[in-house]
Amino acid sequence: MENNHPEFPLEKQHLENTIQEMKQIIIDLDADIDVRLHKIGKARTNKDEVSAYVHSLMKSDHAAKIYDIEHALASPYFGRVDFREDGTEQFEQFYIGRTKISRLDIQKASDILVFDWRDPVSAIFYECQDGRATYEVLGRYSYTGEVRLKRQYKIEDGQLIAMSDDDILGKLINRQQESLIADPFLKERLLQGASDRLKDIVTSIRSEQNLIIREPLNQVTVIQGVAGSGKSTIGLHRLSYLLYNDKLNPSRLAVVAPNRIFLDYISELLPDLDVQDAKQLTFEDIAIAILQMTPRFSQQQLASEQTAALARWKGSPQFVEVLQEFLDRQIQKFCLKLTDLTLFDNQLIITKEQQLEKVVEGAQVPYNERLTTLEKHIRFRIRNFLEVLRVRLNRGEHGISDELLQRFHQEAESFLNKHFAKWPNLKLLTGYAAVYADKPAWKSLKRLGADYEELAAHTLPLLQQGKIEREDLAPLCYLKYLIDGTDHMEKYDHIVIDEGQDLSLLEYMVLRRLSRNMSFTIMGDMFQGIHAGRGLESWQALLKEVFGEARSHYYEVNYSYRSAKEIVDLFNKVMPDGRSKAIPVYEIGRQPQIVRAASTVDGIRRLAAAITEFKELGCQSIGIISRQESDSEEIYTALKLSNPELSDLHLITNTAAIYHGGVTIAPVLLAKGLEFDGVLIWNASDKEFSSNYLDAKLLYVALSRAMYYLKIFYQGRLTPLLRGER
Ligand SMILES: Nc1ncnc2c1ncn2[C@@H]1O[C@H](COP(=O)(O)OP(=O)(O)OP(=O)(O)O)[C@@H](O)[C@H]1O
Numbered sequence: 001m002e003n004n005h006p007e008f009p010l011e012k013q014h015l016e017n018t019i020q021e022m023k024q025i026i027i028d029l030d031a032d033i034d035v036r037l038h039k040i041g042k043a044r045t046n047k048d049e050v051s052a053y054v055h056s057l058m059k060s061d062h063a064a065k066i067y068d069i070e071h072a073l074a075s076p077y078f079g080r081v082d083f084r085e086d087g088t089e090q091f092e093q094f095y096i097g098r099t100k101i102s103r104l105d106i107q108k109a110s111d112i113l114v115f116d117w118r119d120p121v122s123a124i125f126y127e128c129q130d131g132r133a134t135y136e137v138l139g140r141y142s143y144t145g146e147v148r149l150k151r152q153y154k155i156e157d158g159q160l161i162a163m164s165d166d167d168i169l170g171k172l173i174n175r176q177q178e179s180l181i182a183d184p185f186l187k188e189r190l191l192q193g194a195s196d197r198l199k200d201i202v203t204s205i206r207s208e209q210n211l212i213i214r215e216p217l218n219q220v221t222v223i224q225g226v227a228g229s230g231k232s233t234i235g236l237h238r239l240s241y242l243l244y245n246d247k248l249n250p251s252r253l254a255v256v257a258p259n260r261i262f263l264d265y266i267s268e269l270l271p272d273l274d275v276q277d278a279k280q281l282t283f284e285d286i287a288i289a290i291l292q293m294t295p296r297f298s299q300q301q302l303a304s305e306q307t308a309a310l311a312r313w314k315g316s317p318q319f320v321e322v323l324q325e326f327l328d329r330q331i332q333k334f335c336l337k338l339t340d341l342t343l344f345d346n347q348l349i350i351t352k353e354q355q356l357e358k359v360v361e362g363a364q365v366p367y368n369e370r371l372t373t374l375e376k377h378i379r380f381r382i383r384n385f386l387e388v389l390r391v392r393l394n395r396g397e398h399g400i401s402d403e404l405l406q407r408f409h410q411e412a413e414s415f416l417n418k419h420f421a422k423w424p425n426l427k428l429l430t431g432y433a434a435v436y437a438d439k440p441a442w443k444s445l446k447r448l449g450a451d452y453e454e455l456a457a458h459t460l461p462l463l464q465q466g467k468i469e470r471e472d473l474a475p476l477c478y479l480k481y482l483i484d485g486t487d488h489m490e491k492y493d494h495i496v497i498d499e500g501q502d503l504s505l506l507e508y509m510v511l512r513r514l515s516r517n518m519s520f521t522i523m524g525d526m527f528q529g530i531h532a533g534r535g536l537e538s539w540q541a542l543l544k545e546v547f548g549e550a551r552s553h554y555y556e557v558n559y560s561y562r563s564a565k566e567i568v569d570l571f572n573k574v575m576p577d578g579r580s581k582a583i584p585v586y587e588i589g590r591q592p593q594i595v596r597a598a599s600t601v602d603g604i605r606r607l608a609a610a611i612t613e614f615k616e617l618g619c620q621s622i623g624i625i626s627r628q629e630s631d632s633e634e635i636y637t638a639l640k641l642s643n644p645e646l647s648d649l650h651l652i653t654n655t656a657a658i659y660h661g662g663v664t665i666a667p668v669l670l671a672k673g674l675e676f677d678g679v680l681i682w683n684a685s686d687k688e689f690s691s692n693y694l695d696a697k698l699l700y701v702a703l704s705r706a707m708y709y710l711k712i713f714y715q716g717r718l719t720p721l722l723r724g725e726r
Pocket residue numbers: 186189190199200201204205206209225226227228229230231232233234525528561562672673674675704
């Protein structure tokens with residue numbers, strides 16, 4: 001970055017002019033608000049509500065603009081591109097900032113002083129690589145041309161601090177170096193360190209990220225990205241982009257993330273991107289809303305192979321066939337019991353066939369609705385019969401008396417009271433238990449190898465105690481759809497799913513029903529799938545089995561912006577067969593260290609010393625990551641006892657909802673998605689991390705939380721995944 005650039009004085013002047021104009025625009029807007037207020041009063045006096053409404057809309061719009069411009073005064077823009085559309089003579093300058101700033105009356109492009117980073121034209125800034133660029137407006141009009149200049153600015157408190165030009169005509173440097181060296185602003189950003197929360201990257205979005213952010217609405221966009229490639233960040237920027245360009249209602253947007261800590265971690269970024277009103281949900285939150293109840297969860301601990309087997313079947317798409325088969329069989333049983341209904345001295349007969357017709361009508365009708373339809377039909381026929389009888393009585397028809405009508409009314413009442421009471425209307429949990437008791441319904445899953453007996457033997461006793469497990473949520477939600485339909489559920493215009501590899505296909509089938517238009521952004525990393533049995537096997541399977549008929553776009557992102565090269569190189573090696581393709585973009589000049597602890601007491605002493613060391617190196621945030629939750633608790637207690645001066649020590653547990661920063665102790669499952677300046681791993685022994693694939697993925701997640709510094713402790717023997725790295 002430089003401030004001895006030959007055009008620095010010119011740009012300084014431009015900034016001063018822009019700020020001056022912004023202040024004038026605020027004055028003009030303020031003045032116009034006064035005019036509008038006057039007009040609103042006048043319109044109200046004249047009872048012209050339409051004009052009053054229009055003026056008050058304009059007034060609020062102006063007030064919002066004033067707020068935005070005032071906030072932008074300190075740093076109105078961060079970039080500029082000079083672009084000439086093919087076939088035209090003139091280069092135009094576009095300044096890019098966080099907020100659009102325009103004069104009140106827009107006649108020509110130059111009346112827009114600064115373009116919002118989400119405006120179509122801003123794509124040039126993020127994407128131009130080789131002097132050419134294209135941007136699209138409304139997905140229909142495309143403008144291609146030449147880019148002469150791409151400039152970045154550092155502006156603070158209204159002062160130009162530094163600026164730098166991209167060498168856009170491009171030296172022939174390879175892609176890896178290009179990310180590393182060519183962009184001093186990015187490098188400075190990446191070395192800033194982890195703050196308490198996820199940050200926005202509007203000033204440094206990379207071209208491959210920009211393409212994803214600007215994908216259209218109403219499609220399934222899947223992003224497979226290595227650890228630290230900016231998936232969470234991109235997903236939220238995309239939400240902001242869609243909100244701005246497609247004028248969506250923010251309350252109809254949802255972000256689905258694995259836990260509360262993660263949602264808290266991303267929460268500060270949402271207002272910066274104007275998407276604070278989007279719903280932030282875990283799958284559990286969604287399930288509770290669908291089920292219209294809060295289930296009681298079993299605390300039973302299972303062996304991991306058993307959890308994996310149960311999770312695998314309860315998350316499989318074929319579970320839907322089991323539920324469907326069960327309900328079909330319920331309907332059949334119900335229909336078999338139907339008989340002709342004969343009432344009122346044989347004067348009203350509702351035949352079995354007429355009833356059957358009502359039950360089987362329509363293909364997608366929920367189970368309980370079928371029964372309700374029939375009930376309504378029977379009630380209607382009875383009411384209708386009695387009404388007709390009353391008309392006939394009033395007309396004085398022979399043979400019809402008040403007494404007869406009264407007798408028939410009594411007959412109707414006692415029939416209606418009794419008849420429906422024994423109908424098998426399904427309640428959700430009893431229905432779900434009945435599924436496990438209905439062995440023949442399981443043929444589709446059994447064919448695939450599921451052990452029905454074990455599933456039933458495990459699940460039924462829990463259900464009898466009124467309890468379920470996390471794995472039961474998706475089948476329960478699906479059963480709820482099949483029993484009661486989806487009318488009670490909130491639907492969304494766009495759903496962003498983070499850590500998408502950890503959801504099962506059945507969970508996706510549940511989520512699909514919440515979307516109005518199959519509009520999803522799904523981010524994840526297959527190498528960070530850390531639940532045995534639960535989760536996806538491949539993105540392709542998801543696109544085929546759940547979103548087969550939807551428009552979709554699949555991306556892979558392999559640059560790792562979080563961790564220094566020394567750390568990326570290490571976590572790449574942990575993955576078997578070189579599967580991880582993470583490409584580092586900067587280096588720090590310090591290798592991760594692997595340290596043996598002679599005992600737990602020795603380990604705690606070393607951990608405390610490492611915390612001090614990392615703090616001295618400038619770490620604001622430090623993560624101590626263990627494989628087991630119990631280890632995290634143990635370390636926390638021991639460190640608190642032995643080092644009472646460590647006031648910024650925080651333990652993340654399953655129920656925690658707030659991320660505090662400072663020194664965080666967390667089991668790897670809960671540290672997922674977070675990042676720290678320095679990471680201490682406890683304990684990378686062969687007992688905690690064997691060489692199997694699941695353990696490799698867990699270690700990969702743990703190591704990749706580190707930005708700059710990494711120290712790995714172990715007791716006994718080091719995990720085979722890291723041997724050879726000492
Ligand atoms: N273009 C960029 N400019 C600056 N920083 C970036 C950029 N892209 C990503 N980053 C930074 O990289 C880090 C990792 O981003 P993020 O947490 O979104 O990645 P992720 O792919 O979701 O990671 P993981 O899957 O490992 O949890 C963050 O600090 C983010 O700010």
